[in-house]
Amino acid sequence: MEIEIATIGGYEEVGRQMTAVRAGDDVVIFDMGLNLSKVLIHDNVQTEKMHSLDLIDMGAIPDDRVMSDIEGDVQAIVPTHGHLDHIGALSKLAHRYDAPIVATPFTIELVKQEINDENKFVVENDLQKMEGGETMEIGNGLELEFVHVTHSIIDAINPVLHTPEGAIVYGLDKRMDHTPVIEDPIDMKRFREIGREGEGVLAYIEDCTNANKKGRTPSESVARRHLQDVMTSIEDYDGGIVATTFSSHISRVSSLVEFAQDIGRTPLLLGRSMEKYSGTAERLGFVDFPDEVGMFGHRKSVDRTFKRIMNEGKENFLPIVTGHQGEPRAMLTRMGRGETPYQLDDGDKVIFSARVIPEPTNEGQRYQSENLLRMQGARIYDEIHVSGHLCQEGHYTMLDALQPKHVIPAHQNMKGYSGYVDLCQNQGYELGRDIHVTHNGNVISLVE
Numbered sequence: 001m002e003i004e005i006a007t008i009g010g011y012e013e014v015g016r017q018m019t020a021v022r023a024g025d026d027v028v029i030f031d032m033g034l035n036l037s038k039v040l041i042h043d044n045v046q047t048e049k050m051h052s053l054d055l056i057d058m059g060a061i062p063d064d065r066v067m068s069d070i071e072g073d074v075q076a077i078v079p080t081h082g083h084l085d086h087i088g089a090l091s092k093l094a095h096r097y098d099a100p101i102v103a104t105p106f107t108i109e110l111v112k113q114e115i116n117d118e119n120k121f122v123v124e125n126d127l128q129k130m131e132g133g134e135t136m137e138i139g140n141g142l143e144l145e146f147v148h149v150t151h152s153i154i155d156a157i158n159p160v161l162h163t164p165e166g167a168i169v170y171g172l173d174k175r176m177d178h179t180p181v182i183e184d185p186i187d188m189k190r191f192r193e194i195g196r197e198g199e200g201v202l203a204y205i206e207d208c209t210n211a212n213k214k215g216r217t218p219s220e221s222v223a224r225r226h227l228q229d230v231m232t233s234i235e236d237y238d239g240g241i242v243a244t245t246f247s248s249h250i251s252r253v254s255s256l257v258e259f260a261q262d263i264g265r266t267p268l269l270l271g272r273s274m275e276k277y278s279g280t281a282e283r284l285g286f287v288d289f290p291d292e293v294g295m296f297g298h299r300k301s302v303d304r305t306f307k308r309i310m311n312e313g314k315e316n317f318l319p320i321v322t323g324h325q326g327e328p329r330a331m332l333t334r335m336g337r338g339e340t341p342y343q344l345d346d347g348d349k350v351i352f353s354a355r356v357i358p359e360p361t362n363e364g365q366r367y368q369s370e371n372l373l374r375m376q377g378a379r380i381y382d383e384i385h386v387s388g389h390l391c392q393e394g395h396y397t398m399l400d401a402l403q404p405k406h407v408i409p410a411h412q413n414m415k416g417y418s419g420y421v422d423l424c425q426n427q428g429y430e431l432g433r434d435i436h437v438t439h440n441g442n443v444i445s446l447v448e
Contacts, residue, residue: 001141001164001203002326003447006070009033010172011413014359015085017095017172018062020070020203026139026439027072027099030159030170030205031079033087035359037062048119052092061089064096066441074291075139076112077125080172081156082110082277090116100126102136104146106155109280109409130188132157147194150177150220152388153248153397154286160194164201165447167194169402172411173207175387176394179221180286181251188401195402203446204404208412209389212419216393223386225256228262230381235263240314240348242378244332245385246323247273250281252353252385253320257293260318268305271322271331272297301319304330306341314348323356325417326365331367336372346377353384362380397422406446408436 004199010017015035021028038060044119047055055061067074074097079087087107091114095100101111108129132148132155143162150156151173159166178185195201198256210217231283231371234241243260245252253269260267269278275297281287294301309317319342323332332350333338344350350373356366370380390398399407409417417437427437436444441445 003446022072027074029077029087030090033085055194077101082107100128102156103127106324151187166199169204171206177219179219191401201402201404203406205408208409208420210338210391213391218386231259238315243351245353248277265318325362326369344376351381
């Protein structure tokens with residue numbers, strides 16, 4: 001059976017992921033994501049109102065025109081998890097393909113919201129839910145399997161396409177977490193089985209975000225302990241404490257809620273995306289927040305909540321807000337500019353339970369946001385976080401488990417690939433033979 005892989009997006013950058021695998025006459029697409037930094041550098045861009053071609057020209061979504069060179073029928077579109085760099089282009093591109101969108105329950109709910117917010121295109125693809133650990137027959141003699149992984153968002157999977165020539169494992173994005181906070185551990189047992197059954201693993205497509213970092217990525221439970229230590233250390237402060245993290249990081253948000261109550265403060269989730277992700281997670285039963293936790297997304301309701309905090313005393317509340325990357329319109333940035341009823345005073349604490357995404361636009365915005373907060377007297381607690389991506393020892397463990405015949409680095413630029421290429425070469429792989437460093441719009445033929 002002919003096997004080829006189209007590396008459509010995310011192979012020269014971090015963001016706008018999209019990969020297509022053709023096995024015989026059948027094609028499966030993995031991810032359709034957004035490169036948010038290409039949007040943020042423009043003022044007040046509303047992507048939901050833009051045409052796909054304009055977004056392609058901006059470099060914001062994948063240029064999927066290479067799909068016209070792929071001879072086969074798309075059988076499924078499979079987003080791995082609910083981050084926008086993996087689902088943010090579905091509302092712009094999915095309607096071009098007569099295929100269902102297959103994803104885990106939490107991811108499907110986020111996809112629905114993306115589609116509902118779309119103003120330019122009508123997306124009528126069927127939405128099919130499949131849990132981690134489940135499989136489905138697809139195309140002619142193929143099987144799609146979801147392997148549960150841990151990441152900085154719940155309900156993430158690595159999809160595996162089983163073909164007569166061996167398995168194609170799409171390895172974006174994951175952390176090897178054996179002690180997560182609210183989910184099951186990563187299913188390493190299943191990865192090891194896949195590496196040793198049938199024809200083994202023909203190709204492994206791997207996220208290289210942290211491939212140049214030594215050691216292993218710590219568990220979310222490590223970030224939880226760090227966060228608890230910081231919040232306990234400021235328990236007696238009688239002024240304002242504000243926290244920010246990734247809105248989609250439900251495990252971290254749940255820890256912030258718990259520790260806020262432990263130090264005698266009412267947690268409040270503020271911002272559109274904070275309300276969106278946490279509300280969806282609670283509705284699906286992934287988390288059960290206490291009744292006193294308020295979620296407010298609309299600007300006016302957020303400002304009313306800020307007025308309540310100022311009237312009842314900042315020492316009684318912990319606002320958990322959007323804006324950890326310094327996004328211009330996010331809650332924390334507005335607070336830093338003095339555009340909300342919440343007033344920061346000398347000595348007030350701002351907890352960043354997130355790292356800045358290593359990309360110039362984000363780094364510049366975060367730098368500006370922190371300066372604005374400091375100018376108002378805020379004391380900043382930074383880097384209370386663990387990454388959602390594998391470092392080098394995790395990559396070594398995955399190669400040992402899967403023993404793939406071919407490896408394809410993804411989710412980075414050429415410099416970011418270097419650590420992974422070195423690691424693979426140390427394990428006997430050879431660049432150009434079975435290590436395929438590629439670019440957006442390329443097609444790799446594995447079996448002819």
